[in-house]
Amino acid sequence: MVVRDSGPSIIDKLLGQYENHDDAHFVGEYLRMYAQYPALLKCWCKMGRIQTLLRVILNFNFNIQSDAVETTIYLLMTERANDIDWANFIEENKVRFIETFSQLYDEITDDDAGDKDDGENKQNAHDDEGGNFFALKELMKLQYQMLTKQDKCFKSMQHYWSNNKQCLIQVMQLMEYEDDSLIYECILQLSLFLRPSCSPEIKKVLTQQSKPLIEAIEQYQPRHPPEDDFIQ
Structure with missing residues (x-):
């Protein structure tokens, strides 16, 4: 007690x-x-x-x-299936969870942009911000895991997030960084927007940006050897 x-x-x-x-x-x-x-x-x-x-x-x-x-x-x-108080807390604060992650992403990328404005090249900026870019990737992993949990409270969070235009735009902006592991996390998050039931607003953005998104995603598709290699 x-x-x-x-x-x-x-x-x-x-x-x-x-x-x-x-x-x-x-x-x-x-x-x-x-x-x-x-x-x-x-x-x-x-x-x-x-x-x-x-x-x-x-x-x-x-x-x-x-x-x-x-x-x-x-x-x-x-897993806390029987903890109603915790589930209610997550449900009641789903928007604040999403806003918190978005704010942290912005803070990290704003710091990186500030380094570049100080005259450092892109590679050096990423080297100096290594700790924060590690943090960015870890935060994105955490958020993706939260959004894909099957508990009702987390499903509600995912529904809100995947219908939020600003969240989609932020993910697409993060994909512009030339960091393979970061882009991979972005692709995972992007997949949550690709639903038949997505809102018209989300569908419009995805349609407008379809070409650059497809080009980015194609780079990370598994490479299969030519069929001739299998013919012996």
């Missing part, structure tokens, strides 16, 4: 210490403990805490980044 009642303040304190290089794994272990049981999971039911956790993934230190990713996966991807 004491742990549950003091849980919110403990989580806030731990999140504040998460970016301390020496304590990251220790802090992560405790944060994950607060996602194990329904009574403790309620302490996470505040969007500000989720946003703080996701922001830690932007830290340039790999150990901090990777531990924050592990905590986020454990918190959001663990």
Whole structure:
């Protein structure tokens, strides 16, 4: 009872210490403990805490980044079929989840654009932003996993996201970066818009941009050897 009642303040304190290089794994272990049981999971039911956790993934230190990713996966991807409070929290905050991911994507790419404006070439800009581009790809993986979960609350989130024109435009803009692994994550997200029941607005954008999208996707299709190679 004491742990549950003091849980919110403990989580806030731990999140504040998460970016301390020496304590990251220790802090992560405790944060994950607060996602194990329904009574403790309620302490996470505040969007500000989720946003703080996701922001830690932007830290340039790999150990901090990777531990924050592990905590986020454990918190959001663990099957919680019988936890109504958690499902309601996800459902009620689906728009804020989507907005948070979009804002983090914008922050990372804006930082990269700022480096290029300072006169650095594209390759150097990507090298200097390596930590953030790692974070960008990890965040995109996390969001795709969330959007493809079969729980009702996550299906509702996917329906909202896949009918949002700005989300589609953002994915297409991210595809412009010359990074194979990033483009791969974009293609996965793009696939969620390609539905027969997509909204007229989404269909219009996809139709207008069909040629560049097809050209981009074709580069990542499996390459099959000529049929003659199989004739022996």
